[in-house]
Amino acid sequence: MLPAKLRKGQLPTKICVTCGRPFEYRKKWRANWDDVKYCGEKCQRNRPAAGTTSSTPA
Numbered sequence: 001m002l003p004a005k006l007r008k009g010q011l012p013t014k015i016c017v018t019c020g021r022p023f024e025y026r027k028k029w030r031a032n033w034d035d036v037k038y039c040g041e042k043c044q045r046n047r048p049a050a051g052t053t054s055s056t057p058a
């Protein structure tokens with residue numbers, strides 16, 4: 001269930017695909033927030049080994 005009280009100005013969050021932890025929106029991502037999948041550069045480099053997904057980029 002959703003939290004009862006959503007505070008105004010609350011930052012959007014996503015789940016890092018590498019470490020599985022939630023991370024908050026950062027200003028540096030405002031241009032590409034939709035494409036952000038990792039909480040940081042470290043996770044971006046250490047993303048799960050290829051082969052687990054068979055989907056191909058469009």
Ligand SMILES: [Zn+2]
Nearest residue numbers: 016019039043
């Ligand atoms: Zn991460």
